[in-house]
Amino acid sequence: xxxxxxxxxxxxxxxxxxxxxxxxxxFDTTLRDGEQSPGATMSHxxxxxxxxxxxxxxxxxxxxxxxxxxxxxxxxxxxxxRRSRSATICGLARANLKDIDRCWEAVKHARSPRIHTFIGxxxxxxxxxxxxxxxxxxxxxxxxxxxxxxxxxxxxSPMDATRTEWDYxxxxxxxxxxxxxxxxxxxxxxxxxAPVESAELIRRLIEVVPGAEDVVFATHxxxxxxxxxxxSLAAVAGGARQVECTINGLGERAGNTALxxxxxxxxxxxxxxxxxxxxxxxxxxxxxxxxxxxxxxPVQFNKAIVGKNAFAHExxxxxxxxxxxxxxxxxxxxxxxxxxxxxxxxxxxxxxAALRAKLKELGFELADNQLADLFVRFKALADxxxxxxxxxxxxxxxxxxxxx
Ligand code: KIV
Ligand code: ZN
Numbered sequence: 001x002x003x004x005x006x007x008x009x010x011x012x013x014x015x016x017x018x019x020x021x022x023x024x025x026x027f028d029t030t031l032r033d034g035e036q037s038p039g040a041t042m043s044h045x046x047x048x049x050x051x052x053x054x055x056x057x058x059x060x061x062x063x064x065x066x067x068x069x070x071x072x073x074x075x076x077x078x079x080x081x082r083r084s085r086s087a088t089i090c091g092l093a094r095a096n097l098k099d100i101d102r103c104w105e106a107v108k109h110a111r112s113p114r115i116h117t118f119i120g121x122x123x124x125x126x127x128x129x130x131x132x133x134x135x136x137x138x139x140x141x142x143x144x145x146x147x148x149x150x151x152x153x154x155x156x157s158p159m160d161a162t163r164t165e166w167d168y169x170x171x172x173x174x175x176x177x178x179x180x181x182x183x184x185x186x187x188x189x190x191x192x193x194a195p196v197e198s199a200e201l202i203r204r205l206i207e208v209v210p211g212a213e214d215v216v217f218a219t220h221x222x223x224x225x226x227x228x229x230x231x232s233l234a235a236v237a238g239g240a241r242q243v244e245c246t247i248n249g250l251g252e253r254a255g256n257t258a259l260x261x262x263x264x265x266x267x268x269x270x271x272x273x274x275x276x277x278x279x280x281x282x283x284x285x286x287x288x289x290x291x292x293x294x295x296x297x298p299v300q301f302n303k304a305i306v307g308k309n310a311f312a313h314e315x316x317x318x319x320x321x322x323x324x325x326x327x328x329x330x331x332x333x334x335x336x337x338x339x340x341x342x343x344x345x346x347x348x349x350x351x352x353a354a355l356r357a358k359l360k361e362l363g364f365e366l367a368d369n370q371l372a373d374l375f376v377r378f379k380a381l382a383d384x385x386x387x388x389x390x391x392x393x394x395x396x397x398x399x400x401x402x403x404x
Contacts, residue, residue, distance in 0.1 A: 024275045025242040028054050028259055029063040032092055034250035044076050046294040051080040055087045057283035066092040067106035068099045074106050081110035088112040095119035095143040104150040115147040118157035121172055122164040133168055140172050141179050148180030156181035162193040170209050177211040184215050188231060191224025195234035202238035218242035221257045228257040236275055247291040248299050260284045260305040268332055285338035305337055312343040316351025319344050323357050348382035362390060364397055374400055
């Protein structure tokens with residue numbers, strides 16, 4: 001191969017590169033990787049709205065799109081860049097000069113722009129452009145250098161890093177750092193890795209690659225085995241200080257790491273995971289609902305943090321426990337994710353204590369014998385219906401009064 005010149009060491013140009021220590025940067029890619037989900041296309045106005053919500057909630061970097069992909073993507077990224085307030089605005093570009101130029105044209109309007117360029121480095125991915133290891137190494141050097149000549153803030157990703165040969169991965173990461181990348185993202189593109197590996201991979205890269213201490217390492221996990229959040233947190237334990245994620249875990253196939261899971265896991269278990277984010281968790285529920293609506297991807301009922309049932313209780317034992325002390329069955333306060341209250345769902349598993357509490361909420365305080373009678377009729381109804389709504393309870397109370 002031809003010698004790849006070593007670029008001069010450049011000073012870290014962006015405060016984000018100071019993300020060492022306890023602070024984890026949140027990089028949201030709902031508008032890029034999330035939108036790549038088949039059927040999740042969002043309109044221009046919807047993208048601007050989601051970007052504004054992400055900026056408002058304290059996301060550090062917003063990957064706003066893939067500017068070369070279409071005129072629409074280019075326009076959305078440019079407009080998001082123009083309107084950005086605190087977040088860094090990033091665009092994606094393949095490893096060629098045309099993509100990178102187009103990306104820069106879109107993100108350059110931001111107060112803090114970033115170019116994110118990538119190439120698939122695993123044997124399977126190298127076979128697609130038919131590049132051997134040396135040719136690909138040269139391409140990486142050339143494209144990262146070009147991006148860095150345009151923008152002080154450059155992220156580079158070896159796509160399918162977790163299936164790339166270890167020695168080659170170290171080599172290309174070193175080339176990207178020397179060419180001026182300020183963030184090295186290590187994608188688990190097909191959701192193949194496991195938490196112990198994920199932590200070890202980042203830890204060893206930081207340990208052995210020259211210059212690693214001058215850049216931020218990022219983790220980008222897909223959820224094919226349901227391990228995206230676990231793998232991302234493990235990567236943070238290994239030294240990653242940027243987590244790439246999407247709202248509701250939206251993304252190709254089984255999706256990406258869910259932003260809300262990372263933010264809340266770090267908040268709730270700060271005792272064993274002492275890293276913080278800048279995200280205001282109280283804004284989670286609002287953006288989750290909005291992304292579900294605009295993407296057309298409803299949130300599964302039992303989805304962690306944002307599912308309809310995440311703060312709902314039906315069984316008698318759980319409801320009774322919740323009425324006595326919410327911590328019995330909840331590890332987070334609903335207010336912390338933007339909900340007003342826990343919901344006690346009335347159904348066939350509900351007990352007398354919950355029924356009494358629900359009726360009180362509806363304005364009825366029944367004597368013990370009245371409650372006993374109503375409880376029998378409530379159970380009979382609950383056996384026929386999945387959920388007993390407030391109107392059903394009001395009708396049951398009314399029936400009782402008519403009999404008296
Ligand atoms: O999953 C992936 O590898 C990606 C890259 C473009 C970073 O989304
Ligand atoms: Zn991805």
